Amino acid sequence: MSARPNTAADTAAAASAETADPCCTGPLPVLGRDVTVPLVTGGEVTYAALDYAASAPALQRVWDDVAAYAPYYGSVHRGAGYLSQLSTDLFEQSRATVAAFLDCRDGDQVVFTRSTTDSLNLLARVLPADCQVFVFETEHHASLLPWRDARVTYLDAPRTPAQAVETLERALADRDPYGPALVCVTGASNVTGELWPVRELAAAAHAHGARIVLDAAQLAPHHPVSVKDLDVDWVAFSGHKLYAPFGSGVLAGRADWLQAAEPYLAGGGASRTVTRRVSGEGAGGVDVEWHTTAARHEAGSPNVIGVYSIASACKALTEAGFDTLVARERHLIDTVRAGLAEVPEVRVLSLFGDDAPRVGVISFVVEGWNSSHFAAALSAEYGIGVRDGLFCAHPLVRTLLGSDPQDPGECGAPEPAAPGELPQASSGGTPASLRSLNAIRVSFGAGTPDEHVERFVGAVKDLVRDGAQWKYRTEDGRCVPDRG
Numbered sequence: 001m002s003a004r005p006n007t008a009a010d011t012a013a014a015a016s017a018e019t020a021d022p023c024c025t026g027p028l029p030v031l032g033r034d035v036t037v038p039l040v041t042g043g044e045v046t047y048a049a050l051d052y053a054a055s056a057p058a059l060q061r062v063w064d065d066v067a068a069y070a071p072y073y074g075s076v077h078r079g080a081g082y083l084s085q086l087s088t089d090l091f092e093q094s095r096a097t098v099a100a101f102l103d104c105r106d107g108d109q110v111v112f113t114r115s116t117t118d119s120l121n122l123l124a125r126v127l128p129a130d131c132q133v134f135v136f137e138t139e140h141h142a143s144l145l146p147w148r149d150a151r152v153t154y155l156d157a158p159r160t161p162a163q164a165v166e167t168l169e170r171a172l173a174d175r176d177p178y179g180p181a182l183v184c185v186t187g188a189s190n191v192t193g194e195l196w197p198v199r200e201l202a203a204a205a206h207a208h209g210a211r212i213v214l215d216a217a218q219l220a221p222h223h224p225v226s227v228k229d230l231d232v233d234w235v236a237f238s239g240h241k242l243y244a245p246f247g248s249g250v251l252a253g254r255a256d257w258l259q260a261a262e263p264y265l266a267g268g269g270a271s272r273t274v275t276r277r278v279s280g281e282g283a284g285g286v287d288v289e290w291h292t293t294a295a296r297h298e299a300g301s302p303n304v305i306g307v308y309s310i311a312s313a314c315k316a317l318t319e320a321g322f323d324t325l326v327a328r329e330r331h332l333i334d335t336v337r338a339g340l341a342e343v344p345e346v347r348v349l350s351l352f353g354d355d356a357p358r359v360g361v362i363s364f365v366v367e368g369w370n371s372s373h374f375a376a377a378l379s380a381e382y383g384i385g386v387r388d389g390l391f392c393a394h395p396l397v398r399t400l401l402g403s404d405p406q407d408p409g410e411c412g413a414p415e416p417a418a419p420g421e422l423p424q425a426s427s428g429g430t431p432a433s434l435r436s437l438n439a440i441r442v443s444f445g446a447g448t449p450d451e452h453v454e455r456f457v458g459a460v461k462d463l464v465r466d467g468a469q470w471k472y473r474t475e476d477g478r479c480v481p482d483r484g
Helices: 007-019 060-072 082-101 116-125 161-173 198-207 256-260 304-320 322-341 371-382 394-401 450-466
Strands: 036-038 044-046 109-113 132-136 151-155 181-186 211-215 234-238 249-253 271-276 286-290 346-348 361-366 387-389 439-443 472-475 478-481
Touching: 060 082, 060 304, 082 109, 082 249, 082 304, 109 116, 109 304, 116 211, 116 234, 116 249, 132 161, 151 161, 161 181, 161 198, 181 198, 198 211, 304 322, 322 346, 322 361, 322 450, 361 371, 361 394, 361 450, 371 387, 371 439, 371 450, 371 472, 371 478, 394 439
Parallel strands: 132 151, 132 181, 181 211, 211 234
Antiparallel strands: 036 044, 109 249, 234 249, 271 286, 346 361, 361 439, 387 439, 472 478
């Protein structure tokens, strides 16, 4: 295989060299950076995409790499043709690239999935019998919900990193019976952006005979993630948060539980051999020998484009240098936090306090405003895209807002008192009777220009001071401009 020229990879590399940003002190080029959107007040403005925590825009480098490979597209692992063999090489090289990006240990497996959610559901399916799972209530639903067939202990939200470690240590020490255990923890909160003490939590888990999986969906796009240094057993992340297109994800880590379990999906690619039983018990059925490599859990035709895009993003971030990316992101964080601090009506949500290190994810509420109304006005009147709601982390947001755990908190605007209209209070916000349990989240990263966060800060100040310029109503549970 090594004697065959890797035409697709070579072509993609050449395309990347032509489009790579020669200076990493500014934002990395991303798709959509020049898109303009209409404003309800008239005219157009360049769209400020500040919802990176949900989906980051694809890097231009990634898109160019994929476009360069596309003519060489072929089915992997099963074809004798040149393009199929070429694509197989590219697919497996991408696996090696991701392993290097994560600084995996010798013997670790990199399994390609659809997303972080898919990765953690896969891990939940391979847990040993009687495995006990420990997870903080602060987790994203992707980490909170997959463990339905295991014994789960949900831990209360800590208020300091040290308290998180102490809480976990007590829970692990008290577990009965003593047996296999798994801790699931985020690296950076998708609500507050705060960094969690992953290395210390991993040490606590291992000291009590447990393993740990890191949800790095929000961490990997912003900070380097080393499986060796953090000493985690597995790490999961999604391509669509790592500046790659939708539909691809990774579960990387120890192979033993993965190899011992039945495949996550049964089908072609996962099986090494399949034979008919010709006699004895079960005659007429089939016997299957499953792969022991990562292919065991990659049944079906894989998402080659998605896998290659993740590898391309890993290379682009590594080449840009995380020290440079982190330093620039801190500048953006400081700009947003300083601007919001000048608005008394704004309360930024936090578990660990203002001084806690964080990535570019900030959630807040505005006194007198329904969060969906506020987010709708940012979009319609300023061309700024943020997120409102509970961010698929309902228990955490309820805790941060000090609400009862049973309070309703559906995302979206509440039904207005008068049909078809969301009336405004004298302050320009939403009457107290129309507020709902949700928050506003602004998030950014390597592709965010300074102007976008500066426009956001200015828009927040304008809306709080002057109110919305347009009337809004609810439509399918969302707050939208009333164009009638």
